[in-house]
Amino acid sequence: GENVEQHPSTLSVQEGDSAVIKCTYSDSASNYFPWYKQELGKGPQLIIDIRSNVGEKKDQRIAVTLNKTAKHFSLHITETQPEDSAVYFCAPKGAVSGGYQKVTFGTGTKLQVIP
């Protein structure tokens, strides 16, 4: 199966600073790269995604960059705010197997923004 790792596993930043989380995957057939935010007691919610034919995508304070050659993609959050505190998961979508394109969640990164 696909190996998906995230680094760091925990990250503390001061409010207003930037945060970067990296996701490394093993399946070269992966073609869709989302990031999910999970707040305490809630389900994961998509915050940004990128497809394999694009290198970078930005949405206000959030950006995702993709390096398909090196098989990693990163989440960038600028001007962090306390409400950004949550657990973030990458979930690259891999090769089709048995009619299903498998999604493997990364190990998760707990981000704490200190006011």
Next chain:
Amino acid sequence: DTEVTQTPKHLVMGMTNKKSLKCEQHMGHRAMYWYKQKAKKPPELMFVYSYEKLSINESVPSRFSPECPNSSLLNLHLHALQPEDSALYLCASRSIGESRTEAFFGQGTRLTVV
């Protein structure tokens, strides 16, 4: 409506009980999923339904029994669970065959087996 609704939000059950978790979406998504999430871990896939048919069972014990009565509903029937089955159970749905392949998650059911 871009919501996936799960009920109940919390459930406490004994090891001899039978209970069901419910999931509903009205986005027209024809792929629906059950995930199990233990504390401080990523969600783990349990089942995938595609066009109301079970397409993936990730070697889940038979004490978990999924059901998809129609394209909007997904159930997970629970029987004779063990304390280690206590977890957050997440339902998700996704559109099949579109370029955007975002999965929409419900808020989850927090299950405690006593």
